[in-house]
Amino acid sequence: MSVNRPDPWSYMGPAEAKILGDVIYDKNEQARWCRAMLFGTLPYMWKDKATVVREMMFEKLELKPGEKVLIIGECVAECGFDESIRNFIGDQGELVVVDITESARSAYVSGIRGRKGELATWQFNYTKDYPDGYFDCVAVIQAVQHTDDWTETGLELLRVMKSGRRLMLGEITFSPNMVSAAGLDIHVESWVEKIFSRMGWSIDQFPYYSPAALHAALDHLLEDPQDFTWKGIELFWGTKP
Numbered sequence: 161m162s163v164n165r166p167d168p169w170s171y172m173g174p175a176e177a178k179i180l181g182d183v184i185y186d187k188n189e190q191a192r193w194c195r196a197m198l199f200g201t202l203p204y205m206w207k208d209k210a211t212v213v214r215e216m217m218f219e220k221l222e223l224k225p226g227e228k229v230l231i232i233g234e235c236v237a238e239c240g241f242d243e244s245i246r247n248f249i250g251d252q253g254e255l256v257v258v259d260i261t262e263s264a265r266s267a268y269v270s271g272i273r274g275r276k277g278e279l280a281t282w283q284f285n286y287t288k289d290y291p292d293g294y295f296d297c298v299a300v301i302q303a304v305q306h307t308d309d310w311t312e313t314g315l316e317l318l319r320v321m322k323s324g325r326r327l328m329l330g331e332i333t334f335s336p337n338m339v340s341a342a343g344l345d346i347h348v349e350s351w352v353e354k355i356f357s358r359m360g361w362s363i364d365q366f367p368y369y370s371p372a373a374l375h376a377a378l379d380h381l382l383e384d385p386q387d388f389t390w391k392g393i394e395l396f397w398g399t400k401p
Contacts, residue, residue, distance in 0.1 A: 179184035187358065194358040199265065202302060205332055206239040213393050214244070217301070217330045220397045223248035227296040232258040232286060241301050256295075258286045260303050260358035267306075268362060274308025278367040281308035290320045292317070297325050304331040304396075305367040310377035318400050320382055327382065329374065329396040334366035338392050371396060 172184050183189050198306040204216055223229065228247045236242050236259045245255055266272070267280035274281030281301045284307045298317045307313040317327060342352045356363045367375075372395045382398030389395075 167359055168350065173206065183347070191358040191360065194355045197355050198359065202235045202332065203238040203240075206241075210332070210391075210393055211251050213390055213395070215390075216388070217299075217328060217395055218244050221245075221248075221297045221299060221326050221328050222397070224251040224296060225250040228254040228256075228294060229235055230256045230287070230290075230295045230298045230317075232260065232284070232298075232300045232303045234259070234261045236261075236301075239302070245299070258303075260306060264303075264306055271361070274367075278308060279361060279365045281306055283367050284313045284316070285310060287316055287320045291320055293322045294320050295362070296322055297328070299328045299330070301328075301330040302332065304369055304374075304394075305327045305333065310369055311381075312372060314378045314381050321400050323400050326397055327378075327401055330393070332393050333368060334363060335368055335370065335392065335394070339363060370394075 169187070169190050178183055182290065221229075225248070228250060229245050231241055231245060233239075233241055236257050242255060242257055246253070249255065264280055267282065271279065272282070273279055275283065290312070298321055300317070313326070339352075352363065356362065371389065371394055374387070375385060376395045376398075378398065381400075383400035383401050385395045385396070387394065
């Protein structure tokens, strides 16, 4: 999916314009619809396509009624992550939600890069005002790729967690495997190239922490760290000593 290939949109001709209108020649409109293909898809995937993995993810947190939980994520309400956690902890529990959706999208569009140079990453300082051991569990769902240092972030998230409890990371990723899978079919490869030719950044610029990278960053901080991968969804979890 080289960025040096011809522009896929340049092949839109009179036959396409007859059906869709001359607006298809407008690069701003092309960009708008390419972004529409990407934005707003997470709820569809998490709520309709990945229900079994979603249930597994929340079960791994081992939540109980009345507990305090922190969730850092993207499209938290739209994906129903907050509702799922509240079903476990009940009305007597406390759920703190940090939704990074606007920050993440603005970072992509504006080209913001973190301390290590990766696009749409930044330092996570969301828990600096919480005391040690405040939360029972912490879940980072669809925000795993946006911190610019997982060892630093892991230390801080574990600081505000109680011992013996779980840290859970979950992400539907833009991994090298996703790019390789798209390349196995010329239709899918061309669609992906066409979408990302107008996104404003290439698909290989998405930040990505692989399970191996998360193990390297966090294993020394956790007991029994484990991971699970299914169709582009990557889960990672471990227990605070």
